[in-house]
Amino acid sequence: MTTYKVCFCFHRRYKPASSDPPEPIKGFYSKYSVNGFMGAEELQRFITEVQREARASREDVQAIIDSQREFRHLNLFRKGLSLDGFFRFLFAEENSPISHSLGVHQDMTAPLSHYFIYTSHNSYLTGNQLSSASSDVPIIKALKRGVKVIELDMWPNEKRDNVDIYHGRTLTTPVELLRCLMSIKEHAFTASPYPVIITLEDHLTPDLQAKVAKMLTETFGEMLFTPETEFLEEFPSPESLKMRILISTKPPKEYLDSKTGKDKDHETQKGPDDESSWGAEVSDSKLDLHTYSKTESEHTVEDEDPDEGERKPEYKRLIGIAARKKKGSMTESLAVDHKVTRMSLSEQTFDKATENHGTELVRYTQRNLLRIYPKGTRVTSSNYNPLRGWIHGAQMVALNMQGHGRSLWLMQGLFRANGGCGYVKKPDILLRKDPYEFDPKADLPLKETLVVWVYMGDGWRFDFDQSHFDKYSPPDFYTRVGIAGVPADTIMKKTRIIEDNWTPVWNEKFEFPLTVPELALLRIEVHEYDMSEKDDFGGQTCLPVWEIRPGIRTVPLCDRKGEPYKSVKLLMRFEIILYQS
Numbered sequence: 001m002t003t004y005k006v007c008f009c010f011h012r013r014y015k016p017a018s019s020d021p022p023e024p025i026k027g028f029y030s031k032y033s034v035n036g037f038m039g040a041e042e043l044q045r046f047i048t049e050v051q052r053e054a055r056a057s058r059e060d061v062q063a064i065i066d067s068q069r070e071f072r073h074l075n076l077f078r079k080g081l082s083l084d085g086f087f088r089f090l091f092a093e094e095n096s097p098i099s100h101s102l103g104v105h106q107d108m109t110a111p112l113s114h115y116f117i118y119t120s121h122n123s124y125l126t127g128n129q130l131s132s133a134s135s136d137v138p139i140i141k142a143l144k145r146g147v148k149v150i151e152l153d154m155w156p157n158e159k160r161d162n163v164d165i166y167h168g169r170t171l172t173t174p175v176e177l178l179r180c181l182m183s184i185k186e187h188a189f190t191a192s193p194y195p196v197i198i199t200l201e202d203h204l205t206p207d208l209q210a211k212v213a214k215m216l217t218e219t220f221g222e223m224l225f226t227p228e229t230e231f232l233e234e235f236p237s238p239e240s241l242k243m244r245i246l247i248s249t250k251p252p253k254e255y256l257d258s259k260t261g262k263d264k265d266h267e268t269q270k271g272p273d274d275e276s277s278w279g280a281e282v283s284d285s286k287l288d289l290h291t292y293s294k295t296e297s298e299h300t301v302e303d304e305d306p307d308e309g310e311r312k313p314e315y316k317r318l319i320g321i322a323a324r325k326k327k328g329s330m331t332e333s334l335a336v337d338h339k340v341t342r343m344s345l346s347e348q349t350f351d352k353a354t355e356n357h358g359t360e361l362v363r364y365t366q367r368n369l370l371r372i373y374p375k376g377t378r379v380t381s382s383n384y385n386p387l388r389g390w391i392h393g394a395q396m397v398a399l400n401m402q403g404h405g406r407s408l409w410l411m412q413g414l415f416r417a418n419g420g421c422g423y424v425k426k427p428d429i430l431l432r433k434d435p436y437e438f439d440p441k442a443d444l445p446l447k448e449t450l451v452v453w454v455y456m457g458d459g460w461r462f463d464f465d466q467s468h469f470d471k472y473s474p475p476d477f478y479t480r481v482g483i484a485g486v487p488a489d490t491i492m493k494k495t496r497i498i499e500d501n502w503t504p505v506w507n508e509k510f511e512f513p514l515t516v517p518e519l520a521l522l523r524i525e526v527h528e529y530d531m532s533e534k535d536d537f538g539g540q541t542c543l544p545v546w547e548i549r550p551g552i553r554t555v556p557l558c559d560r561k562g563e564p565y566k567s568v569k570l571l572m573r574f575e576i577i578l579y580q581s
């Protein structure tokens with residue numbers, strides 16, 4: 001019995017949390033066992049038919065049975081799996097929906113423009129965009145997580161004899177450039193050997209630029225990638241750039257955004273702690289494609305750089321990814337010529353561009369790099385829906401890593417793919433050339449249906465206090481599950497609420513028809529229902545649909561920041577039904 005003290009003299013009792021297998025698991029056990037016994041042969045049949053692991057050998061299966069040996073005292077004479085053993089095997093961390101052994105499995109020899117790259121915005125800030133401290137700590141954290149694009153804003157220090165990093169013209173406190181560079185060098189390849197790109201925004205005098213050039217050369221030496229010609233005809237591949245650092249530049253006018261405050265949806269200034277646990281629901285990408293801020297000024301493209309000619313040659317030489325100064329209409333900016341380049345757009349300018357230039361954006365990003373950055377009014381380090389950029393092929397969708405919430409969970413979700421190396425190959429649909437270029441707004445035929453069963457959840461009773469969710473009773477969990485992808489595939493659904501239970505069993509089935517599964521992320525959130533106030537946060541995760549293994553799987557859940565909980569997990573089942581095209 002679990003007892004909750006309601007008042008001085010009154011206690012309420014609830015059934016203890018149960019760890020019994022849910023009905024569908026019992027069903028599979030009885031279907032696949034013979035005379036109540038599941039030996040190696042029976043288990044192999046289950047693994048082939050339900051888990052769809054055709055290549056599981058008899059040795060693999062025996063290893064599973066042996067792994068339950070430590071529990072043999074429960075039944076000393078059996079050589080197979082008991083129902084409990086079968087359930088333990090399924091509801092274990094090793095049985096995850098993304099195979100741990102998959103690693104980096106995509107082709108890494110295509111040009112950089114063929115990959116989504118894990119990108120952070122104002123990587124050096126510890127909190128909000130106006131008054132938080134600058135530090136190398138968030139940079140190290142990001143690199144360890146697999147982030148591969150780090151942004152630094154360089155300003156002269158107070159004495160004007162050295163370079164500091166901070167968010168210009170705000171009250172954010174600086175950190176020395178050298179310290180950031182040293183930390184980048186130390187941690188750049190912790191997550192994977194693929195290249196790290198440093199985007200520099202500089203507000204420096206030529207003398208200080210020369211100083212930066214010296215600092216970069218001395219810190220990174222041979223690691224720096226310096227192209228032989230100023231403009232390349234094709235970007236090199238992540239494979240050829242292993243263990244290399246690339247310097248790129250970002251538009252120096254970007255910080256001005258935070259001063260203009262033209263947007264109607266200007267956020268009030270509050271710390272991230274004041275935000276609700278969830279962050280805003282990611283904006284509906286259906287809506288995004290058809291609306292944009294009408295108040296936005298007419299200029300369409302940011303000036304990429306101050307006049308390249310003014311730069312000290314020793315500094316200019318170090319720029320591995322050139323960004324060209326571009327002016328004119330969006331159509332002119334997106335025109336593809338033989339030299340590749342990088343362009344940066346604010347989320348608003350980008351949204352506006354998707355309105356009439358969707359396929360041109362897709363074509364542009366087949367060879368060139370496109371970076372999208374959060375609008376300046378996101379002073380609390382909140383974020384936008386990164387899918388908007390990805391479905392148009394944008395490689396560097398920069399998000400504030402200091403914020404947390406749904407947009408960042410999507411980002412963490414996408415980059416779980418390809419072994420978490422920070423580079424995810426764009427699907428063929430975004431790379432196909434004439435006569436077919438992908439239009440994210442087009443009505444496409446169904447390609448597959450992802451069927452998802454949410455069986456049960458457990459672990460909260462180990463990771464949280466008895467009164468964490470509800471003071472006087474066990475929690476009331478429900479799960480939201482859905483898809484973030486192209487507009488046609490985007491949807492969220494939810495289970496019913498299981499009241500007063502630490503180990504909720506839902507046994508519910510959901511179907512998600514998908515037109516572009518190659519760009520679909522499965523979103524999973526657990527909420528704790530409260531009638532009179534906002535629901536409590538119970539965990540979340542996000543999984544790239546194309547890497548999900550079919551079958552019954554254990555889905556570990558993460559906290560708001562994306563750190564995995566010690567014990568919280570869901571037992572789910574996935575099945576993919578393909579349509580003939």
Ligand SMILES: [Ca+2]
Pocket residue numbers: 468469470528529530535536
């Ligand atoms: Ca509650």
Ligand SMILES: [Ca+2]
Pocket residue numbers: 470473474475476499500
């Ligand atoms: Ca309750």
Ligand SMILES: [Ca+2]
Pocket residue numbers: 469470475476528529530531
């Ligand atoms: Ca409740």
